[in-house]
Amino acid sequence: MTYTERYKGPKSLTPKEFTYCPGCHHGIIHRIVAEVIDELGVQGKTLMVAPVGCSVFSYEFFDVDGTVAPHGRAPAVATGMKRARPDRIVFTYQGDGDLAAIGTGEIIQAANRGEKITTIFVNNAIYGMTGGQMAPTTLVGMKTTTTPYGRNPANEGFPIHVSEVLKEITGVAFLARTKVSTPQDVNKTKQLIKKAFMAQINNVGFGLVEVLSTCPTNWGLTPVESLKWLEENMTKEFPLGVYVDKVGDIK
Amino acid sequence: MTYTERYKGPKSLTPKEFTYCPGCHHGIIHRIVAEVIDELGVQGKTLMVAPVGCSVFSYEFFDVDGTVAPHGRAPAVATGMKRARPDRIVFTYQGDGDLAAIGTGEIIQAANRGEKITTIFVNNAIYGMTGGQMAPTTLVGMKTTTTPYGRNPANEGFPIHVSEVLKEITGVAFLARTKVSTPQDVNKTKQLIKKAFMAQINNVGFGLVEVLSTCPTNWGLTPVESLKWLEENMTKEFPLGVYVDKVGDIK
Amino acid sequence: MKYSGLIAAGFGGQGVMLLGQLLSYAAMLDGKFTTWLPSYGPEMRGGTANCTVVISDEYIASPVIDAPTELLAFNLPSMNKFVSQVIKGGSLIINSSVVESVPERKDIKIFRIPANDIAEKLGNIKVQNMVMMGAFLHVSNIVSMDAVQHAFEHKLTGTKAKLIDLNMKAIESGMVAAGK
Amino acid sequence: MKYSGLIAAGFGGQGVMLLGQLLSYAAMLDGKFTTWLPSYGPEMRGGTANCTVVISDEYIASPVIDAPTELLAFNLPSMNKFVSQVIKGGSLIINSSVVESVPERKDIKIFRIPANDIAEKLGNIKVQNMVMMGAFLHVSNIVSMDAVQHAFEHKLTGTKAKLIDLNMKAIESGMVAAGK
Amino acid sequence: MEYKNLTIIDQERCKGCGLCINVCPKKVLEFSKNYNSKGYHYSEVVKPEECIGCGFCYRMCPDVCIVVKTSA
Amino acid sequence: MEYKNLTIIDQERCKGCGLCINVCPKKVLEFSKNYNSKGYHYSEVVKPEECIGCGFCYRMCPDVCIVVKTSA
Amino acid sequence: MSGKVMVKGTEAIAEAAIRAGCRLYFGYPITPQSELPEYMARRMPEKEVNGVFLQAESEVAAVNMIYGAACTGKRSLTSTSSPGFSLMQESMSYLAGAELPAVFVNVVRGGPGLGDIQPAQCDYFQATKGGGHGDYRLLVYGPESLQEAVELTVKAFDKADKYRNPVLLLADGLLGQMMEPVEFPDFSNLEKLEKHSSWALQGTELERKAHKVTSFNIDPVGLEKMNLNLQKKYAEMEKNEKMYEEYMMDDAEVVIVSYGTIGRIAKSVAKMARNKGIKAGVFRPITLWPFPYAELAKWAKKETKLFFTVEMSAGQMIEDVRLAVEGRCPVKFYGRMGGMVPTPTEIFDKLMELV
Amino acid sequence: MSGKVMVKGTEAIAEAAIRAGCRLYFGYPITPQSELPEYMARRMPEKEVNGVFLQAESEVAAVNMIYGAACTGKRSLTSTSSPGFSLMQESMSYLAGAELPAVFVNVVRGGPGLGDIQPAQCDYFQATKGGGHGDYRLLVYGPESLQEAVELTVKAFDKADKYRNPVLLLADGLLGQMMEPVEFPDFSNLEKLEKHSSWALQGTELERKAHKVTSFNIDPVGLEKMNLNLQKKYAEMEKNEKMYEEYMMDDAEVVIVSYGTIGRIAKSVAKMARNKGIKAGVFRPITLWPFPYAELAKWAKKETKLFFTVEMSAGQMIEDVRLAVEGRCPVKFYGRMGGMVPTPTEIFDKLMELV
Ligand SMILES: Cc1ncc(C[n+]2csc(CCOP(=O)(O)OP(=O)(O)O)c2C)c(N)n1
Ligand SMILES: Cc1ncc(C[n+]2csc(CCOP(=O)(O)OP(=O)(O)O)c2C)c(N)n1
Ligand code: SF4
Ligand code: SF4
Ligand code: SF4
Ligand code: SF4
Ligand code: SF4
Numbered sequence A, B: 001m002t003y004t005e006r007y008k009g010p011k012s013l014t015p016k017e018f019t020y021c022p023g024c025h026h027g028i029i030h031r032i033v034a035e036v037i038d039e040l041g042v043q044g045k046t047l048m049v050a051p052v053g054c055s056v057f058s059y060e061f062f063d064v065d066g067t068v069a070p071h072g073r074a075p076a077v078a079t080g081m082k083r084a085r086p087d088r089i090v091f092t093y094q095g096d097g098d099l100a101a102i103g104t105g106e107i108i109q110a111a112n113r114g115e116k117i118t119t120i121f122v123n124n125a126i127y128g129m130t131g132g133q134m135a136p137t138t139l140v141g142m143k144t145t146t147t148p149y150g151r152n153p154a155n156e157g158f159p160i161h162v163s164e165v166l167k168e169i170t171g172v173a174f175l176a177r178t179k180v181s182t183p184q185d186v187n188k189t190k191q192l193i194k195k196a197f198m199a200q201i202n203n204v205g206f207g208l209v210e211v212l213s214t215c216p217t218n219w220g221l222t223p224v225e226s227l228k229w230l231e232e233n234m235t236k237e238f239p240l241g242v243y244v245d246k247v248g249d250i251k
Numbered sequence C, D: 001m002k003y004s005g006l007i008a009a010g011f012g013g014q015g016v017m018l019l020g021q022l023l024s025y026a027a028m029l030d031g032k033f034t035t036w037l038p039s040y041g042p043e044m045r046g047g048t049a050n051c052t053v054v055i056s057d058e059y060i061a062s063p064v065i066d067a068p069t070e071l072l073a074f075n076l077p078s079m080n081k082f083v084s085q086v087i088k089g090g091s092l093i094i095n096s097s098v099v100e101s102v103p104e105r106k107d108i109k110i111f112r113i114p115a116n117d118i119a120e121k122l123g124n125i126k127v128q129n130m131v132m133m134g135a136f137l138h139v140s141n142i143v144s145m146d147a148v149q150h151a152f153e154h155k156l157t158g159t160k161a162k163l164i165d166l167n168m169k170a171i172e173s174g175m176v177a178a179g180k
Numbered sequence E, F: 001m002e003y004k005n006l007t008i009i010d011q012e013r014c015k016g017c018g019l020c021i022n023v024c025p026k027k028v029l030e031f032s033k034n035y036n037s038k039g040y041h042y043s044e045v046v047k048p049e050e051c052i053g054c055g056f057c058y059r060m061c062p063d064v065c066i067v068v069k070t071s072a
Numbered sequence G, H: 001m002s003g004k005v006m007v008k009g010t011e012a013i014a015e016a017a018i019r020a021g022c023r024l025y026f027g028y029p030i031t032p033q034s035e036l037p038e039y040m041a042r043r044m045p046e047k048e049v050n051g052v053f054l055q056a057e058s059e060v061a062a063v064n065m066i067y068g069a070a071c072t073g074k075r076s077l078t079s080t081s082s083p084g085f086s087l088m089q090e091s092m093s094y095l096a097g098a099e100l101p102a103v104f105v106n107v108v109r110g111g112p113g114l115g116d117i118q119p120a121q122c123d124y125f126q127a128t129k130g131g132g133h134g135d136y137r138l139l140v141y142g143p144e145s146l147q148e149a150v151e152l153t154v155k156a157f158d159k160a161d162k163y164r165n166p167v168l169l170l171a172d173g174l175l176g177q178m179m180e181p182v183e184f185p186d187f188s189n190l191e192k193l194e195k196h197s198s199w200a201l202q203g204t205e206l207e208r209k210a211h212k213v214t215s216f217n218i219d220p221v222g223l224e225k226m227n228l229n230l231q232k233k234y235a236e237m238e239k240n241e242k243m244y245e246e247y248m249m250d251d252a253e254v255v256i257v258s259y260g261t262i263g264r265i266a267k268s269v270a271k272m273a274r275n276k277g278i279k280a281g282v283f284r285p286i287t288l289w290p291f292p293y294a295e296l297a298k299w300a301k302k303e304t305k306l307f308f309t310v311e312m313s314a315g316q317m318i319e320d321v322r323l324a325v326e327g328r329c330p331v332k333f334y335g336r337m338g339g340m341v342p343t344p345t346e347i348f349d350k351l352m353e354l355v
């Protein structure tokens, strides 16, 4: 019998093994971003900006030219790249500490300028890399190493809703919140990420996809338990959906 | 005949003459903030944080303890003060460059923590102090020294709507956009500012009032022409209104 | 070697800075070394403004000077501030439409130019700074009128070109006034 | 003067760090000077982990050592990395359940402790690190058993207190194994 | 002569912006022909008898130059 | 023996997270009793004949360990 | 049993700060010092302490929260590691200019840029010459052990208040991560500390003139005066605050100059050298600013054959050593970079090459 | 008529940058240099230039836009003044670590903190010792005149590319605000500059391996290697790039050491001194890093009575002067702070007190 490969890792990833913990969604998201790059046929003209966070290593995993931005500054770095080379596809890949804490200003202003860049925003409600501190997206009551008694809104405020905030910004061309907890989610997310890239390719404006994601290690759960926790808690706090779409239908 | 003083400058201002240009709304806004402090009877326990911008001098004009924050960081400075002295009334006074450009992160995160502080946000669509450069709130087509050919959304993006963005943040207890172009406006704005202070006094959360304001000098208009320009252009781009009110009725 | 180091000082808005720049520009057109250095008072707006112009046949070591050969005083505080620094034998040119008093110094030449009045007579009070410049040109004789004319031609183009005549007239009136 | 400078090294998760901290703690309770210094490999997670413990009657100058008196090797890469540094006459304690080979050096004492097996027999493989610690205590004789017992009592409180016995048993087994 | 309402302007403090003049419903105020020491044509009361004490001028003055008194 | 679909797992790369095992609708996959050199109980195909080639395992694998082939 | 406890360096500093009366911590996580904020997060809310722990959204926000808290005259602390401290530089300059007391901890890691998370000493210039703009100085301590770190932390708060100046503890990752027994001082009397500072922003209560605290002075004459005052204060600090340790220096012919953990390791090296008959001693600056120039210069005499500076950097403190020695004796350097920690033997071997 | 034009210092630098092939400017307004971005805002969109001007939302964003642009191998510029440059320090360290070429201008104003907007030189330490974390160096030029500023701007771009290193023009407010005639060089050949840099991020076009540009190396062995490479490069720069001017030094017995505008003013002082029979000369470092230590040390000889360092600061470069002189001659200092500019007479008077 002859077999054809129906599912196989994308070309836009290097063979390097991921440094992520077992079951961490960063890996899934990497793969679908790479698949989108493959499908759009833009690997050779893509530039990527890795953040500081667990995905700091992503610049080694994507087989495209890449750099690591200072913590939170990926959107500014990407802006510099895109302005220098408007003919290139530029994307950033950022965590919730990187994008929604120290990098709040940079993401909002890049969005507001309508930069023709794409941002993959991985919201796992925690600082993974530094060992599980509270993120701005940490849920109320959630215990982290810096909220050992649970996040208390009276002291730390409520989780920030990045997509809801960004939808108020005119320069945003595509914006969605999604997850990758099931194969169906993964497929859908891939389509959304593709649209966010199309916003850039078609010169419409800024595109961002927020992906709710697990951090089994710092949540203190197994990968499979983490899926369940995400479904039961995060999707309630962070409603999924397409918040802005100025791209229209794509093939 | 004996006269009673019906209208007279508030006690919470020092006698020092303002350094603002003729007709600049900073002066009007200063006065009503001071009137609110007088009316609430909190002068003796108020701490203020001046920004970097034309109103950098405001710490000399308000007759309360005060400091000047680094450019954009007033909300963080105010946070430090309020956390150190929760029994004090703390307010910041910020321009649109200070709050909506370099200080984007600080204002959003202070709001998100629901800091019990009050922010007076003076939106004059320009960098006054440094001589008329583009602000994030500069209108499309508006000529400034850094948009000499007019603000072009394709390059600089669209004006940012601070109140619309902040309304998405759970920790905000009071939020309104207003103006001081007429005596009626002035009265209304005073009531709104009072509510923003009450949000703090009643421990409800973060309060901010955005005041559309003129900069005759850098707009290149007379003070009276500036009023008209504000009415005709800024109120269209920046709709007035109360965006968040968790304070309820106040006496 | 010809050398002139002048300070022009007045309120913001009196055209002191422009005068200095124009002079410096003309000096350059004359092939001289020249520097223009502004100094704004601590106040943001209004307040005093002054500038230093050095014109020389040699490379200018210091663009900062504390011994001007000429002082152009547009108001009283400025005159009082700088007059003691003028070198012995130097010149003080006063806008006498604004400054009534005259300093004590006997070791400098003093020119009282009713610049506002002259400018008003020319139909535009704004050119009072050019009247003062004319006086300086007469006193220092360090920049040619040709160069000044060229300088205007460079700076005032398009719709502004029609202002050249007025400005040149103001300068000439200033020269005449200083020559009296 | 009594002095011991040991390196304990293995994979992350083998309890190497905890062993070091406990030992250091017990040394403190014995009134000794002591330092514990971790060193994590460049990998974020997994990878190698090792720590240095110094125990001495005197103030410890350097908490960093490159000539350990004892090496506790929990896996092969760690043994290979550090064995050459052990001082002449020093001791190498190997978890022989994991590491099969034995190094060439003749000038050091070598103890092969089947720590995992012993721990498993005690009913909990996790205490293999305590078995290794027991071996060290026997070899170095630098910390008293009383202090170790006290250390456990400080560290394992509440519901964890019931683990003290198991841990002490593991230590004793390690001592016995090293004494063989 | 005594008026029902008195609008008093600190003319040294005034910057001549004209916002008070612009807003006064009774045209009570005008620019002075004179300069103050800051060099501004300050605002002055020209029709005191018309003043209704509404305080509009006070409210719009950015430089806190105005006091409005009333005998009511 | 030949199967309609082949799911191939890079067992050295696998981190034993179990997401593929969890998602497989046909229970084709199981944790191995063995460790790989990273120390994980990797995933292995235990019922190759059941595999429908749906690719769910591929989609959920965070470490790109899986290739799914089909003869269809 | 003694009052000693076994703690990590970061936690020792945190607890010492609390003992010193610090009730406000603002900071942003960064390796290798996140255990410090994490300790504070657990400890501050405890009844006995009743303090504030707040995770800032960034180091820029953190330093400005400190700015605000310091304005009220209260004792506050932040901690970070190299990249984070760089982000604080603008505001450090503001704090120094506004003469605000506060304590900073920089647990230095390998740089430049993102670098790695291993111990280093490559932020010496930034700490001592001022990483921010303008003429200002921090009082900088470089502890070698946890006990010293505890004592210097307490001292840092006292000196910050005394001089109204930011104080920096410059630790390396080694010190931050290691454990050893320490004894903590008693809790400070908060009420005594709470006495209204005569300058602080605490609300006028309508009883006094409003206080203004800023680094701003638009008039250069005024700003120069402000600077002259600052310089006078710095001169005072140079006179009073220098600290250093001399170890086996009495008859030393070779002077190893090192600070922090390397200063401690150097003691082992000196012993090794003495075993080989080389009269080595260690001069260990404890205050990195003010640097003990004169005290070190004293050893720049005929009998001294060599000054040997060892740092975990490309050579930064060595400039201060050379400024002290002024060419009177040879000054040599050994350094490791990027988070590599030199071992005693390694340093000793290098020393033997030189003598 | 010559090709000279009369421009402001900030504008001279801007135009020179464009001539040098810079087509990307990112910056945030701050006095006293906002004329530079304003010039760029007008000029970049012009057909002849066809470049990018973008106002960033902050200095932190600006320096990171530069980081991004530099990654592509293109020539880019940002400018700021003291507080803004402090904010850039973290990222400066990243740029240096990642070996990215870019040109920075700091038009220094009175500090510390918000300070004022008058000319100063109080950011010398920050510029030359590295305001950010880690062992890194910038190539730092201190021009004295607009013509020199123009030439150094062009050189800055060339050297940035040559060494893959950030280059800083350290100007003071005087230089930034003054006007004098300058001659601009011709436009650079863009196509020649556009040649794909062998390291830059420009997209693989599937024709080569992906390029990675970072300052990150989690393995300390690797990070130390990266640092050793950097140090080698810096040594190379020290060997090749030192620049300085000697003015009336041949027979000088008094050496005035100053840089930037003060170096220029010092020439007037030297002349005044010579008029009084004092053999004064000026040694003016043009590269502040690498500092011309050996070249200055050459003058530290018996005949030299005095090194006189004049700065608009509390005394920063004087440390480098003392490092060069090594105690062989007296080194004295005169400085003004907070934006006060010393006049020639004032400096001269001070000098007369000393000799
Ligand atoms: C300026 C600076 N501050 C702090 C850090 C430390 N740091 C590294 S990653 C990180 C947060 C990572 O969290 P997130 O962005 O949510 O990514 P995740 O690891 O969860 O994917 C922090 C605070 C740093 N490297 N630089
Ligand atoms: C870090 C830093 N960057 C830039 C500046 C320069 N600066 C001073 S005020 C200002 C903007 C002021 O604009 P805005 O906040 O709108 O206030 P306005 O003057 O219009 O009231 C800027 C950019 C500064 N002082 N510090
Ligand atoms: S720490 Fe969390 S986010 Fe980071 S790799 Fe592990 S599981 Fe993923
Ligand atoms: S510049 Fe504009 S904002 Fe500033 S004081 Fe003048 S008018 Fe007001
Ligand atoms: S109080 Fe009213 S009526 Fe009287 S002057 Fe003022 S605005 Fe006019
Ligand atoms: S509004 Fe005030 S400042 Fe303006 S003209 Fe009237 S009195 Fe003068
Ligand atoms: S392809 Fe589908 S059926 Fe086959 S192993 Fe994977 S998940 Fe199971």
Ligand code: SF4
Binding pocket: A023, F009, F013, F014, F015, F016, F017, F018, F019, F020, F021, F042, F043, F060, F061, F062, F063, F064, F065, F066
């Ligand atoms: S999902 Fe991938 S990594 Fe996880 S167990 Fe399956 S094959 Fe292994």
Ligand SMILES: [Mg+2]
Binding pocket: A095, A096, A097, A122, A123, A124, A125, A126, A127, A128, A135
């Ligand atoms: Mg995260």
Ligand SMILES: [Mg+2]
Binding pocket: B095, B096, B097, B122, B123, B124, B125, B126, B127, B128, B135
């Ligand atoms: Mg503004």
